[in-house]
Amino acid sequence: MRDDGPAGAAGTRVTAAFPHGASIMAQAVREHDWALTPLGPPTQWPAPLRSAVNLILSSPESMYLVWGEALTFFYNDAYTPILGPRQRRALGAPLRALWADAWDAVRGPIEAAFAGHASRFEEMPIGMNRHGSPEQTWWTFSFSPIYLDDGRVGGAFCVTNEVTDRKLAQQHLADEHERLIRLFEQAPMFMAFLTGPQHRVEFVNDGYSKLIGHRDVIGKPLAEALPDAAEQGYLQPLDEVYRSGRAYTANALAYTMQAEPDGAVERRLLDLVYQPITGSDGAISGVFIQGLDITDRLSLERAVREAEVRNRQILDSVMDYAIIATDLQGRVTSWNEGARRILGWAEADMLGQTLERTFTLEDIARKQLLVEMASALETGSGTDERWHVRSSGERFWANGSMMVLREETGAAIGFVKVLRDRTAERLAGEALLKSERRLDALVRASSHAIFSASADWSALRHRVGNGVLSDDLPANPRWQQELVHPDDRAQLAQASATAIANTASLDVEYRVNLPDQQTGWTQMRAVPLLDAHGRIIEWFGTATDITDKRQAEAQLRQLTDTLEERVRERTAELLLAEEKLRQSQKMEAVGQLTGGLAHDFNNLLTAISVGLELLQTRIAQGRYDRLERYVEMAQSSAARAAALTQRLLAFSRRQTLAPTALEVETLVRGMREIIARTLGPSIALQLRADAQAWQVLVDAPQLENALLNLCINARDAMPDGGALTIAITNAELRGSAAQQLELPEGQYVCLSVQDTGTGMSEEVMEKVFEPFFTTKPIGQGTGLGLSMIYGFTRQSGGQVRMHSEAEVGTTMSLYLPRFTGEPLPADQAAIDAPTLPTAGDSKTVLLVEDEAPIRILICEVLIDAGYRVIDVADGSTAVERLQSAEVIDLLVTDVGLTGALNGRQVADAGRLQRPALPVLFVTGYAASAAVGAGQLETGMEVLTKPFLAADLERRVGQLLASSGGGAA
Incomplete structure (x- = not known):
């Protein structure tokens, strides 16, 4: 790298508007004192540098450039946030000093750019210290060389984007994905991913693999992978979920699985969900299966329920003990049937209630419940022997104990109290003590000889007068020879033997030998004392001197012999007179009754017989114009006779x-x-x-x-x-x-x-x-x-x-x-009125009537009404027909039949074979004993004689209609 000096040497024209644009960094470049940098004033910069500066300052992308051997640093507004605190000194600074913490990562790409080689890097990790502490960052950037007019490289510019957040998010997603995969594999539920309409298995977790017997299913359609599931209908819901996009949920579905052709067949119960999987476009791409094998849980729950039921049954079967569970505050959590029987409250009334409800007011004031619970916690058992209160307010004496209920860790979770009603025993004890005191006082005050004897009466010990029997008194085995008169010893022996044989009390009078050679009389009364098996242990009793009584009785008999004879004679006369009077009154009442009946019935029979006679005469004469009047007269008289008999029955x-x-x-x-x-x-x-x-x-x-x-x-x-x-x-x-x-x-x-x-x-x-x-x-x-x-x-x-x-x-x-039962609606009769069978319904009626004329007439009426009639004359034959396979829709029977069976017995025998058989009793008198003490069973009715043919036909139709047509 080299510094080419000021641009002015090449004759470039510098304008005052450089750099172009109104961005923040453009203004900063204009205001920066470039004379202090190796580049000098901007007027001296080469044209490629000026062009590159304008380029990055106007770009919305995050960009910077370095120039010359000093790697003077330029950057745009989009790059500013990347600098952090170092932004204050970044413009015009040497890159090596500015990004000393990242120099090792960018040195190679920068040197390659100055050598004329462009380069690009995706998600390159770079460690830096932007905010006072080391941090790992990731960047996607490219370096391009900036050429001078002579073809040499004057600098390099970089288009860079920090992708740290995206990279961290990707790593987080990868970690989450890995965690989800682990969770998916380790989940207690079974899970599987299926794709496509064929439900191809993409992934299953260990739970699903275990459920299907570790079969190889990955990559296969579910129907091919698990044919047994397809046969059991598990694919149809999958198809519906894939088609509709709606989840499918099912509980306790049965799945019978056989992993190998010859393997064991297992039946499991499953809770499962089919959840549709949708893509970014909203289309369904597959189905996610998740579920839980609840077979063992249900078995355990069933076993727990059965155990709870058994335990509850055991608790409720203990009727003599109240077994009550409470929480640590003494509120009832369980209440057995014995508690209901003893205390009176039902479990529903006591759950959540404090046990103090069963305590007396005195014990509540003494906070006795807290005392019991504290004693149980301290010693393991709190005793309870005191008066308690029933739901009725009645007090009763009970004894029992309270014990602590603990969980597996040993922590106390409540108490169980076992209580037994001892009122009878306490009262019996008090009564026994009172009785013993009274007996002691009685013995001390008695002038009778008190004695006890051995079980076979062979030995006797006694205390006369003011004394109490005790086991240390000497027994006398020769008492009968010494005390009893020789002529009465056999009688006494017989009486004692009878009492022993019957385990009964002894009451006998016999003569005794007195010391002065005289003979006296004694009355001996004794009762046996028995052991638990009813065997006699010994006898207790009294011996009373009745000599004076016997002598007085003898004298009294002599005085009263004649008087008693007169009294007997007079008494016999009075009894005879009373008997004659009662008989006379009976006959008078019977006379009144029969006279009144004869009078009324003679009038009625006269009307009937004369009407029938005139009816016969008019028919014989061929005069039919007034026949209906005579028939009406006879029917009216018969109806009045029937009403009279009903009044007699009501009277009786x-x-x-x-x-x-x-x-x-x-x-x-x-x-x-x-x-x-x-x-x-x-x-x-x-x-x-x-x-x-x-x-x-x-x-x-x-x-x-x-x-x-x-x-x-x-x-x-x-x-x-x-x-x-x-x-x-x-x-x-x-x-x-x-x-x-x-x-x-x-x-x-x-x-x-x-x-x-x-x-x-x-x-x-x-x-x-x-x-x-x-x-x-x-x-x-x-x-x-x-x-x-x-x-x-x-x-x-x-x-x-x-x-x-x-x-x-x-x-x-x-x-x-x-x-106090349910009221009948006012229109109940109209609602429930049965539809009567019409003639020709061909129902079968069994008729039992011992009077041939009546039997024939009833047959005629029923046959005319369209019924099939089986008529018999006695109850035994009727029972045979009822016990046969013959179709019988209704039984019509007289109550007072001759022979071994009456009408009610016939009906009862018929209902053993035909429980729904309707029965119509026909009777001329009130046989209430035969029809159940005046009350009839369902499906039974009574028709009293005399009756009209229309009444008979109507009652038969009603019975058949109300019974649904019969009880064949």
């Missing part, structure tokens, strides 16, 4: 009820119109009801009949008009109120009918519920109405009470138990 409380939940107010309001018409215009009707009257469970038609009957009675008691009030009130019966009504304590609905009529006398009120008793004229009442109401109400679990005053009026009150 043996009718079969069909109770339903109902609101009494709704029922009464529904009857208001018919009641008003029955009362007539001269009687004002008023209805009062509590705002929220309770429901009852009763037979609705029977209640309607009872209410109407009471209203009719009230009407008849007000011939000149008056007022009738029907009231519905809720009644809570407790204590004496329930006792007076002869009802269990509880809640009832009271339905009362009050009139302003003539009232009743005491004499009439005493007989008002008796059958066939009536105050109405002959022909206007049967006397069964109130008997029926009484029987129905009592059978429904309620009671009837009456209050009446002459010329004031009468109130009849029916108390019916409250029903």
Whole structure:
């Protein structure tokens, strides 16, 4: 390198505008004192130098140049930040001094440029000290020579870009990539990268390789690499993810893997995600698979759950112990079934609650829980033997202990308390102590001889009067020979042998030999003391001198012999008279009953028989114009007879009820119109009801009949008009109120009918519920109405009470138990009304009836209605048909069959084979025992005789419809 001197020597013209441009460094060059540099003033610079300076100063790229042998330094605005603190002295400075820290790195390229060789370097590392401390930098730069006019090289310029940040970022990315690769390989999850629509395997980690049995899959389409996965449907979701770009997630998927053709088959459960991989253009290039083999975890969780269930079952099976776990603050975390049984609270009520809830107020004030926990932490066990409190507030005596719960590190995490109810034992101990004290006092105060005897009565020891038995008293094996009269020893031996054989108490009287050669009497009473196996250990008892008593009894017998004979004779006469009176009363009652029945039924039978006779006569005469009238008369009389029998059944409380939940107010309001018409215009009707009257469970038609009957009675008691009030009130019966009504304590609905009529006398009120008793004229009442109401109400679990005053009026009150079940909708009957089968449905009915005429008539009715009928005359044959494979849709049976089986037994036997078989009981009397104590099972109904053919056909159709067509 050389210095060519000032440019003026070559005749170059220098203008005042050099260097060109308004950049910061252009201004700095103009203002710099170049006379102090080897270059001298700019007017003397050679043209190539001036051109190169203008070039770099106007360039937006980071550039600098060096000139001459001194390597005088020029740079532009873009290069300024690279200089850092040295920028203040950089312009015109020698490069070697300015960049001494980087000279070794740039020396070679600069010398090559001055030798006429251009060069370029990418990301060249250069160590420098720009900011007071060494730093590693990277640069991309090029050096070009600057030629003088004579072809020699006067300097060199450099286009440079610092790429340190980019290089560091690249290194960071490489490090991150390497770290991610390591994380990917070491991840506990299985991972794989797939590319393209064929899902070619690009990379898998160790977890994925282990899952697939270390098979060679890299570079292969997944269907080829893992045919077992393809067969199990794992490729379809991959195709969908690749097509749609939506991730796919699945949990606990089963994957059956066989790494080798002859290898073991493993079934694993996987949680996995298929995540689409998109390129910079947004297009999907592949799928990333990640997941977790949860087989072992699920097995462990299942084992833990099973262990928890077993442990809980074990804890809950310990019913005699309360086992309670708490945290370190004494709050309940576990509560077994034994704790619920002993303390009364359910686990849900106690979780999170302090255990002090089970302590007495005294123990809470003493902070007994803290004392127990501190004792458990210090000694390993805190004792607990004191009174506790149940959820009801009742106190009970318990003993137990509190122990510390620790984790694996030994740190305390809570407490477990085991508690047992010892109230009975404590009370028994107190009672025993009290009993022992009383016994001791009794023995000391007793004048009886207290004794004990060996198990076989061979030896006896005793203490007379003021003394207590003890084991150190001498036993006397010859007591019977010394004390018992010879004639009574066999009796005493027999009595003691019987007591030993039966392990029973002994109570025997025998004679004893007295010291003065006299004979006395003793009463010996003894009870056995048993061991744990029920064997007699010894006997304890008393011996009482009853000599005076025996002598007094003998004297008394002599005095009373004649008196007793007279008393026996008189007593026999009185008993005979009482028996005759009872028999007379029975016959009178039966006479009233049968007389009333005969009267009513004779009237009804007369109407039926005469009507049928006229019907027969008119048919024989060919006169058919008025036949319907006679048929109606006979049917009306039959209906009245049926109503009479129903009243008799209600009176006897043996009718079969069909109770339903109902609101009494709704029922009464529904009857208001018919009641008003029955009362007539001269009687004002008023209805009062509590705002929220309770429901009852009763037979609705029977209640309607009872209410109407009471209203009719009230009407008849007000011939000149008056007022009738029907009231519905809720009644809570407790204590004496329930006792007076002869009802269990509880809640009832009271339905009362009050009139302003003539009232009743005491004499009439005493007989008002008796059958066939009536105050109405002959022909206007049967006397069964109130008997029926009484029987129905009592059978429904309620009671009837009456209050009446002459010329004031009468109130009849029916108390019916409250029903707390779900209410029936008002339109339930309409909603649930079944669609009756039509004729020709060809359902099969098994008919059981021992009365041939009735059996034939029922058959005719059912066959005319389109049913197939199997008729039998006895229960045994019916059971055989029911146990066969024959199709039977409905059983119709009489209740009171002749033979070994009644109708209910036939139905029960049929339902063993056919559980859903509908049953219709047909009966002429109330066989409540045969149909289940007055209550029917589901799918069973009762049709009482007499009945109309239409009623039979309707009931059969309803049963078949409600049962879905039968139970073949």
